[in-house]
Amino acid sequence: MPRSMEKLTPEEKAKLDPTKPPPAGMEPFIPEAEIQIVYHGGTWGNLFCWLLDRFSPECKFKDKDNPWDEHDRVHFDWDFQSNKFSSAHQQQVREWFRRKLLANSKKIVLNFPEEDLVFAVRCATLRTFNLNNLKNQSVNHGDPFDGLDEERLKMFNSTNPWEKREMIIKEMYKINFHDAENHEYWKSMREFCNNKNHYQVPLECLWQKDMLISELEKISKHFNLNLTIEEKVIDIAVDKIKNNSLVKTRMRVHVVLNAILDKNNIDCSDLDIIEQAWIETMLEKQYDNIIFPYGNNWFKNTKQIIDFLETYPTYLKHMNPRLPWYNNIKNPFYLTGQIDESK
Numbered sequence: 320m321p322r323s324m325e326k327l328t329p330e331e332k333a334k335l336d337p338t339k340p341p342p343a344g345m346e347p348f349i350p351e352a353e354i355q356i357v358y359h360g361g362t363w364g365n366l367f368c369w370l371l372d373r374f375s376p377e378c379k380f381k382d383k384d385n386p387w388d389e390h391d392r393v394h395f396d397w398d399f400q401s402n403k404f405s406s407a408h409q410q411q412v413r414e415w416f417r418r419k420l421l422a423n424s425k426k427i428v429l430n431f432p433e434e435d436l437v438f439a440v441r442c443a444t445l446r447t448f449n450l451n452n453l454k455n456q457s458v459n460h461g462d463p464f465d466g467l468d469e470e471r472l473k474m475f476n477s478t479n480p481w482e483k484r485e486m487i488i489k490e491m492y493k494i495n496f497h498d499a500e501n502h503e504y505w506k507s508m509r510e511f512c513n514n515k516n517h518y519q520v521p522l523e524c525l526w527q528k529d530m531l532i533s534e535l536e537k538i539s540k541h542f543n544l545n546l547t548i549e550e551k552v553i554d555i556a557v558d559k560i561k562n563n564s565l566v567k568t569r570m571r572v573h574v575v576l577n578a579i580l581d582k583n584n585i586d587c588s589d590l591d592i593i594e595q596a597w598i599e600t601m602l603e604k605q606y607d608n609i610i611f612p613y614g615n616n617w618f619k620n621t622k623q624i625i626d627f628l629e630t631y632p633t634y635l636k637h638m639n640p641r642l643p644w645y646n647n648i649k650n651p652f653y654l655t656g657q658i659d660e661s662k
Contacts, residue, residue, distance in 0.1 A: 357409055357429070359443065362431075364406045366393045369386045370553075374547055375544060379398040384549070405421065425542070438569045441591065475490075525556070531557060575587045579621045585621050606631075608637055
């Protein structure tokens with residue numbers, strides 16, 4: 320008989336990685352929870368769930384003030400109230416994933432505006448154990464291609480994509496940013512954020528102490544949770560997030576794009592591959608038939624980008640194969656480089 324998750328000892332649970340399939344023969348245990356936190360991957364939904372449980376009267380780990388593991392994540396198994404709180408991403412990416420959307424749970428959504436999509440993608444993709452050098456790190460739990468379209472990966476004809484992961488991942492995200500409205504994972508998150516039947520919490524509260532306390536107080540009142548919020552615990556949570564490199568550089572991509580559009584020269588050499596992909600996508604959408612070259616070589620400053628756009632030769636201009644639509648017409652070159660007569 321297979322052992323189910325609820326039969327595991329605390330020591331056995333601690334050894335399980337929630338991002339990997341459970342051991343063979345083990346049934347995942349997904350308790351029905353009264354309240355479920357829905358969040359985009361990488362945006363600290365497990366932490367928010369932990370805070371709600373930690374401040375509840377029935378919490379089983381009141382003696383713990385620090386939620387973070389040795390990798391600055393909240394991924395290990397806490398002794399949560401199984402019928403009270405749970406967390407899940409906006410869409411089930413893997414069948415074996417133990418954090419599943421629950422049909423009957425009330426939902427609290429960690430939402431963000433559309434302009435922060437690139438930030439959310441960076442959080443999901445660039446969460447490494449060392450965030451000091453984002454430019455050359457693009458490993459998500461050891462697999463940089465996790466969550467990317469496997470069929471599209473075949474287009475790169477690489478026998479060892481790991482060695483060329485930065486340029487491949489950058490191009491894959493450019494394809495996704497060009498069609499962000501139809502990207503299933505992002506579309507699902509957008510629907511959760513816009514659903515007024517769910518309780519909405521702004522993601523940015525997680526790095527603003529007073530705002531986080533205020534949001535927790537409102538949640539406590541709305542759901543009648545009787546939370547007892549402890550400032551020292553809030554400080555530990557907020558300090559870790561607000562000092563995260565991704566949060567510190569959250570607005571950088573917008574500053575650089577605005578500088579390009581306003582024809583101002585600023586340094587942009589530190590942008591990571593996700594930021595590069597997003598800026599190139601925005602500019603390719605705005606400037607007809609201009610295509611940024613494939614690869615992860617990047618500009619040193621915005622003047623170089625402005626010069627590239629202003630002097631782009633007419634003989635190189637043609638319909639962009641990364642664009643699924645062009646002037647409301649289906650692009651026959653989309654991801655093929657040649658006309659598909661069947662379209």
